[in-house]
Amino acid sequence: MIDKGYLLGERYRIIDTLGEGGMANVYLAEDIILQRKVAVKILRLDLQNEPQTQARFQREALATSELSHPNIVSVLDVGTDHSLPYMVMEYVDGPDLKEYIRKNSPLDLREVIRIMDQILSAVALAHKHNVIHRDLKPQNILMDKRGNIKIADFGIAVALNQSSITQTNSVMGSVHYMSPEQTRGGMVTKQSDIYSLGIILYELLTGTVPFNGDTPVSIALKHAQELIPSIRKKDKSVPQALENVVLRATAKDPRDRYPSAQAMKADLDSSLDPERSDEPVFVPTHGLNNDKTIVLPGFRPQEKQQEKPEVSKEDTQPEEPKSKKIFWQNVKDHKWWWIFSVITAGLIIFIMIFALSGRGDKPEQVNVPDVTNIAENRAKDKLEAAGLQIGQVIKRQSDDVKKGRVIATKPNAGNSIDQGKTVDLIVSSGSSMVKVADMVGKEYDEATKKLENLGFDVVREDQYSDKVPTNEIISQSIAAGVEVKPTQTTITLVVSKGKPVRPHNHTVTLRDLKNYSLKGAQDYAKEHGLTLQINQEYSDNVEKGMVISMEPGPGTKVDRGSTVTIKVSRGPKAKKETTITKTFTVNYVGDSFGKDEKTNNDKTDNSSSNEDSNSKGDHVQIYIKDDDHSLSNIYRDLYIKRDMSFSIPFSIRSGHGELRVVRNGQTILNEKVTK
Template sequence: METAFMNSTYDPLVGHVLDERYEILAKLARGGMATVYRARDLRLMRTIAVKIMRRDLGEDDDFAAKFDHEARAAATLNHPAVVGVFDQGTAQGQPYIVMEFVEGETLRRRISREAPLRPEKALELIEPVVAALACAHESGLVHRDIKPENVLISTRGQVKVADFGLARLMTSPQMTATGVLVGTASYLPPELVTHSRPDSRSDVYSAGVVLFEMLTGKKPHTGENNYQIAYAHVNVDIEKPSATLAEVGHSGWRIPDYVDALVEACTARDPDSRLFDGRVMLERVRQVRKELLATGGRDNPVLAAQLRPHPSVPGDLTQPIQPRPDARPRPLADGELQAAAGGGNGPVEARAWHPLSPGSPASPALTRNARQPIAPNPEDSGRQPRMHRTPVFPNLHISQNPVHRRRRGVLLLLLVLLVTAGAGVGSWWFTAGRFTTVPSVTQVSEAAARKAADVNNVGVDTVTAYSEDVAAGLVISTDPGGGTRILRGDTMTLVISLGPERFGMPKVVGSSLDEARAALESTNLAVGTVTETFSDDVAAGVVMSASQEPGTALKRDTPIDLTVSKGPEPIAIEAFVYRPATTAKTQLEKAGFTVKVTPENSDTVTKGLVISQTPASGTGRRGDTITLVESLGPVMVEIPDVKYKSTEEATRILESAGLVVEVENVTGFPLPSQLAVGTRPPPGTSVPDGSTVVLLVA
């Protein structure tokens, strides 16, 4: 069976296990006779479909017996275009069938979405349906309910016919559901309405109607109720699909005459003029498909003439209404009879009653006097009755006068007719009259849907839902679905479209990633791809940009891509210790750092070189400050002039200048004068602080 969308109303069977084997998982669809569920076979661990009959039908022993017999017969079918019947049983008094589960959609949904279909596509879809019917007919089975809802199209494009569990043997009597013909009025063949005897030609008719609907997008007959539709099937020919397309102004493609003829041959009201069975129809469908492929859709009058139905000898199914016969002559009353006999007590004459010819005078001699007397039966004279009974009503006299007897007969006939009519009306009311059909109101306004529901005597509840496909204010779906048979006055639920569901994009730029995520999820949007990038201007962890602008209307769960800052990009710090300070400053500034240079004397580092760097390694951010200490070289001291100073005083002066003094006697006199005569290096020379100076003494 098909996986279908349904209103998620509670179903008490969901979660139950039938016969300790079939676990009911979800409700798929509901029809006039049964509900279909998706289920799991706990023994074979596979997904299956279970159709459970209505409880009132299950309580009908005759129906249950026929249902069991016919389901067994349908299970014998083995064809790739037939939904297989695996098992059948009864649970809690309700018969059920276990069938193959087909993941996909029904032909009804395909028609609603794409019809009218091109002839090539319509024939491609109908061919496996007809092949399945040919298999059934060869096995002696009639489907009886061919309609788009019972044709499934799998996700792989395979076409299968469902509901063969309701098929019947051609040799068995017609099965009814509480007196109502099994089948759908829009696809009901005329003979099921007139004498309820389906055969293979009945399925051919229904398949022809399905082909008509695929070609035109419309059903051939419509009406306010099933009885009007059934009446049209009996009395009105289905028109050519090409004519229906022309009426609606369709100009995309044309339907060849032999395709029209195929539909006519399948939908002839007289079964004797119709294609005989599924095998014959399959041959005709393949013949037409071959002609379409060969000619590209051009007319072929010869083929069309071969395909068109030929009326049978008895004529049309529609019989003319015969004119009302002339009024029967009224018999004479008692007084008239006596007057005709001369007013005496003699025997009454017998009379043969004949209607008068139109215009002939009513001659008294002819009507009253021209009679032969009837002699009384001598055997009856003085004869006693055969039995003597005490009368129940001794004072009741029942006249045996012919006029009175005729009147009693008429009254009795009227009474019988009234009782029969009352019984018929009562039977109709309890089997059909108290039911109505849920109208198909999808894709129409709520007001139009309510009007259609009022016409069909159905109450209305409404719920709303968003839809990407149905405009706001129109009906998305109904529960129960259109065409379902329910009690008059019951309520259907309309799902009214609110249009596409949209949510405004919030402002997330400048927020942290967590704040942005919370804002998106609160508006039913999703976080998409998060990209992190360095930024000198945006702090780490802050959203820099989003894939949608604030205020944009978006679908639920639309992914929003975010770009989040990782902060400034780290820059490797190069060490410049003992390297020229000017070079260090240039390179560091080029890398993006701010460089601060501090001069400092150094006895060990050459002037102009970097004594130290802070920081000297690792990474930093653009604009970070790096401090360089540039060497000014050692502290220089100028050698003072100590000439003619005493050795002691000269030494004190030099040492106070930060120099180390070595005394050297430069005279040859045995008694030195102890006076300084100079220094080496000479006075005025700049030397590093702590340098050694030789003091020359004479």
């Protein structure tokens, strides 16, 4: 355990413990340079000498640092402190998804889709970079106070092209969310993550996991052998189309699952559409054993009969009942028997015509062909060849699908629909920067549709307003006119809930909050139903964290629900302090270093140590000199296996700083840093 107050890497002051794991402990810390809270994951002291654990820790840092997405916890820094590896990540102030489900279940269906869309968007990016998470579960999914999702803990993630994907490490993960192939120790693919996503979606919808047991082995066997329990039997309000998303994602055979997280997201987004209300239950096409003996209810094995003497065919012919013989004989003997025959024949013909005409009116059912990731014109030809008509063609931004190719169809591929029905195409317009439109004042549904068609993830936040009508946009998290990549951007729309219902005594005379602590001001605002807007600024006279001023001023009468703006002191600003950021790149030399060193040291015994060092990558040590650091101490100590860029902040009040970079024992950069 690291003591509170310890300054890690001469930059991150430990505040509190957030959690303890089998590989590492996580701490809340303050970045004293950028003055923000961060989460620091530190390898446990008792495991720092285990190569396998160190490799897993480095793999998590490498995997996560390559993934830049608003729904993935960002890695801000990686380093060592007295030979102890650590990783600095953004701090997410909120519960994990497991806790959120426990406290809020049952969830609204649109809330479930909003949460899953963020998770799927993040996993789609990871899969695009060929990174499989392998341990997706609600405990590894964090949620901030605004409802934004952040996926964490890539500790057992593995790149698809790594040779280390073996049967031994492929079964790592949480058994409640583990795919059948993982339980069997088989090869892990992107479809393994999709299975886990299906189980998470099941839990969001029902509040529980589908399989439980006394031991991990019994749970794993259920994943491998038993069908997912029906959601609609528990909750009829869940549409069949939405349950089908779970059934397809959790199919036992990976070939029956979604080909990508993006395809699962597209199907999920349309699962509440009215045109999918009559969708049949999803049935997998692979993994069915047609040779199995099916025992029907009530079936009993036939006992072996005792041998009987042979009986002639004449003897075995059942004798027609005597009454039946008399009836037909009377009919034939009657002089009008032929009229009876004609009427009977007419009735038979009428029934046959009616049956045939009814059969002809029923349209033939066809399966929607899979046209994802093929050109628009080819997709249209394929749909028309299946007897379907082309509906709307919706253009949407995509980082995963090339411009002009199909992202998904509505209804989704594999669904059975009437021949001649229309199918909408969602076609990629490519990945590019798009100017955010001004949605303020627009209806929420209209704004959401426009933004989602461009590829944005939209988060709704409700707020009372005296001026903006109900369900109209009050504000948006990204200003209009800013250029962003839609597929990597989440926009929060603040939506009006209309005027608040006010009690008879709905006015408040504001107290003077000057010299209140921030918490004291927040408590006062909460007690009197006020909204507090907080601005921070430096002050030489007011202590850090205390209120400098307020607007409206003390004594003003305001309505409950009104906004009060306060200025909070950040303390005195350091005089003449200058922060300079130096950016540089260290190239990875890899095997060439090993060969050169081995050649230059033939007469020594250092070749084996060079090979050991090279197996970890290039050894990089960074030294800096500024007002807070000395060249005699290592600032960063790490191994790299690719070209890596660094941005180092220097605090210089006077004079100059100095930067020195050593790679594999040789100084490759040594320069002064000036203001």
